[in-house]
Amino acid sequence: MRTKLNFLFLSVTVLAIFGCEQKEKEAPTKQRPNIxxxxxxxxxxxxxxxxxxxxxxxxxxxxxxxxxxxxxxxxxxxxxxxxxxxxxxxxxxxxxxxxxxxxxxxxxxxxxxxxxxxxxxxxxxxxxxxxxxxxxxxxxxxxxxxxxxxxxxxxxxxxxxxxxxxxxxxxxxxxxxxxxxxxxxxxxxxxxxxxxxxxPHRPWWPRPDKFREFSKKTFPLPETLFDNYENRGTAAKTAEMNLLTHMQYGHDSKIWPETIEAMGGVEPKVEQLQASVYNEFNRGTEEQKSAYKVILDSINQDFKTRWPSMTDKEKMIWKYQRYMQDYLGxxxxxxxxxxxxxxxxxxxxxxxxxxxxxxxxxxxxxxxxxxxxxxxxxxxxxxxxxxxxxxxxxxxxxxxxxxxxxxxxxxxxxxxxxxxxxxxxxxxxxxxxxxxxxxxxxxEAVYYHYYEYPSVHMVKRHYGIVTKEYKLVHFYYDVDEWELYDRKKDPNEMNNVYNDPEYASVVERLHTELDELRKKYKDSSALDQRYIDIYKNRAK
Missing domain, CATH: 3.40.720.10 (Alkaline Phosphatase, subunit A)
Incomplete structure (x- = not known):
């Protein structure tokens, strides 16, 4: 009797284990998500x-x-x-x-x-x-x-x-x-x-209905619109992406070349790209061009009427509003x-x-x-x-x-x-x-490296380390300058505190961590020079 019971127990156990194994084999894998x-x-x-x-x-x-x-x-x-x-x-x-x-x-x-x-x-x-x-x-x-x-x-x-x-x-x-x-x-x-x-990549052409809607809007000015970069280094002072002095009248603000010609030129003079308002406009069908032209003519009339009597500050604001109208549209x-x-x-x-x-x-x-x-x-x-x-x-x-x-x-x-x-x-x-x-x-920190210089907008080559609290940056190539920003106390990044004695220990620590990140991601001064040489050879 004991033998029969043992055999029965063993049989049930084997069946149970086999059944579990079968369920595991048959259980569907988690469905892979679409991306x-x-x-x-x-x-x-x-x-x-x-x-x-x-x-x-x-x-x-x-x-x-x-x-x-x-x-x-x-x-x-x-x-x-x-x-x-x-x-x-x-x-x-x-x-x-x-x-x-x-x-x-x-x-x-x-x-x-x-x-x-x-x-x-x-x-x-x-x-x-x-x-x-x-x-x-x-x-x-x-x-x-x-x-x-x-x-x-x-x-x-x-x-x-x-x-x-x-x-x-x-x-x-x-x-x-x-x-x-x-x-x-x-x-x-x-x-x-x-x-x-x-x-919304440049040159920011909204669809005609959005163009009409947003061309009538006015937007709040950024707090740092009139930044003079006095507490920053050479890179911020020499970058060529200022709304007033570098944004194109035609390519960006949608001013007809005929408008500027009729005005006898405008100030400040901005080096114009070969691309003009016509490069995108002329791609349209007659119906599309007609829808755009009504709004473009209105913008040009406003520019022609108001621009000559504006102060530089008012011109900056005008260009900002035109930029936001098209970008946000x-x-x-x-x-x-x-x-x-x-x-x-x-x-x-x-x-x-x-x-x-x-x-x-x-x-x-x-x-x-x-x-x-x-x-x-x-x-x-x-x-x-x-x-x-x-x-x-x-x-x-x-x-x-x-x-x-x-x-x-x-x-x-x-x-x-x-x-x-x-x-x-x-x-x-x-x-x-x-x-x-x-x-x-x-x-705790991320690594950044920008290379495209000298080139459009003239932002100097630089690399850096960024944490939640701080940002340490090295600008190089034709300068050798360091910047440090306290991201908590100075969220607009207006004050370079690299040489402030109060931040000496932060500078020392971040230099060490930056060196470690460069090694981790296999970046180096030798690679910096290699890419500089490639750029120079390409420019010849």
């Missing part, structure tokens, strides 16, 4: 109402923050378009991936995260502005703008050759992205979609289209298992320090918007203050998709932060 990477070009965080609502309301972009996570210390490794994009694609600093500036060719032997997604069974697509190359690697389907692209009736590079599409670029890029999701992708595969806006269309895209995700049922990221390739000056453009390590240029929504994974409406970079995007996407990241990627996955596990994040 939608939305990036605009030169979209300042100050122009997203989730960050600051003084300039514009962006309710649709804000939806991503409200339903996900908003990062307040997201930043870039090199604040200029093509290098930033190369860093995002490769997960490596620009001195490693080779794309140090907008002119140096991208090293096509570099592995990009779309390649890894495609290899892992994802379907991949890219629509909009890439900025370099004409055949993105690892992308099943693409339609990309050549170079900077156009706002009006833009051209696109495709697998089957170039094509031109009639309409406004922001609407078109959204149409292409939604069409691919709705009609062209394989619904049985997870997807990675790069949905990349040209707007372009962003308003981006926000509308992001809303249209998010609505499609919701209505199609895709939203539930899709990570949506909204960011920019860097920050941008909106009149702060009297500037437009980017390039500097100073906050308006260095910081970038970053909003991430992931239903059931990211707690809605959360804010994160950790130091994160565009360097981290590739590894984050790969980990979310359960794809192993290459060992030579230099970022850190944001997954602990997305899941609210901030105690597992140990980065």
């Amino acid at each position: 939608v990477f939305i990036m605009s070009d030169d979209h300042a965080y100050q122009a997203i109402s989730a960050y600051d609502d003084r300039l514009i309301n962006t309710p649709n972009i804000d939806r991503i923050a409200n339903e996900g996570m908003r990062f307040t210390n997201a930043c870039v490794t090199n604040s200029i378009c093509a290098p930033s994009r190369a860093t995002i694609l490769t997960g490596k600093h620009t001195h490693i991936n080779g794309k140090i500036d907008n002119h140096t060719p991208f090293d096509t032997t570099q592995v990009t995260f779309p390649q890894l997604f495609k290899k892992a069974g994802y379907q991949t697509a890219m629509f909009g502005k890439l900025h370099f190359g004409n055949s993105p690697k690892g992308v099943d389907e693409f339609m990309i703008l050549p170079g900077q692209g156009h706002y009006i009736n833009p051209d696109f590079i495709t697998k089957n050759g170039d094509t031109t599409i009639t309409g406004y670029v922001t609407d078109i890029i959204t149409d292409l992205s939604i069409k691919w999701l709705d009609k062209q992708r394989d619904p049985d595969k997870p997807f990675m979609l790069a949905y990349l806006h040209k707007a 372009s962003i308003s269309s981006v926000d509308d289209n992001v809303g249209r895209f998010l609505d499609y995700l919701d209505e199609s049922g895709l939203a539930e298992n899709t990570i949506v990221v909204y960011t920019s390739d860097q920050g941008f000056y909106l009149g702060e320090h009297g500037w437009f453009d980017k390039r500097f390590i100073y906050d308006e240029s260095f910081k970038t918007p970053l909003l991430i929504r992931w239903p059931n994974e990211i707690k809605a409406g959360t804010t994160n203050e950790e130091m994160v970079q565009n360097l981290d995007f590739a590894q984050t996407f790969l980990e979310a998709a359960q794809i192993e990241a290459p060992d030579d990627m230099q970022g850190e996955s944001l997954m602990p932060l997305l899941k609210g596990q901030d105690d597992q994040w140990d980065r």
Whole structure:
């Protein structure tokens, strides 16, 4: 009897274990999420109402923050378009991936995260502005703008050759992205979609209805609009991106050349680009040009009437308002289209298992320090918007203050998709932060390096270390100057305290930490000189 009971017990145990093993084998693996990477070009965080609502309301972009996570210390490794994009694609600093500036060719032997997604069974697509190359690697389907692209009736590079599409670029890029999701992708595969806006890149052409609406608006002036750089070094004093003295009358402010000619010239004189208001305007159909011309003529009449009697201060304000009208009008269309895209995700049922990221390739000056453009390590240029929504994974409406970079995007996407990241990627996955596990994040400082000098806007070469509290910067090449900013006490970065005795210990510590970061990321004085030599040889 005992033997029969033992046999029965053993049989039940074996069956139970076997059954458990079968269930483990049959249990489905967690479904891999889709990735939608939305990036605009030169979209300042100050122009997203989730960050600051003084300039514009962006309710649709804000939806991503409200339903996900908003990062307040997201930043870039090199604040200029093509290098930033190369860093995002490769997960490596620009001195490693080779794309140090907008002119140096991208090293096509570099592995990009779309390649890894495609290899892992994802379907991949890219629509909009890439900025370099004409055949993105690892992308099943693409339609990309050549170079900077156009706002009006833009051209696109495709697998089957170039094509031109009639309409406004922001609407078109959204149409292409939604069409691919709705009609062209394989619904049985997870997807990675790069949905990349040209707007609000210079020269800022809003759609005609937005142009009409925003040309009548007046915007608050930035606190530092009339900065004289007295407590900064040579770099800030010599940069060529001042609204009054460097912003183009035609290319930027939309003044007809005939207007300036009829006025007998205007002061201050600004070196004019060959590109004028006509370069974009003449791309329009007669109907499109007619819609724009009414507004352009009104702007020109106001300029012709008021400009000659204005003081320099009044001229600066006039140029600032014109800049904001066009820049923010372009962003308003981006926000509308992001809303249209998010609505499609919701209505199609895709939203539930899709990570949506909204960011920019860097920050941008909106009149702060009297500037437009980017390039500097100073906050308006260095910081970038970053909003991430992931239903059931990211707690809605959360804010994160950790130091994160565009360097981290590739590894984050790969980990979310359960794809192993290459060992030579230099970022850190944001997954602990997305899941609210901030105690597992140990980065205290980030590294920055800008190279494109001498060049347009004349921002000197520099590298630096940034923590939540401080920013230490070294400007080099034709100068040798150091700057230190107390980010808590001086958020506008108006006072360089590098030589202040009270900060001596901070300077000493940050120098050590900067040296360590340069070693960690494999940057060096030898590499600095190598890229200087490459630049000089190219200029010959």
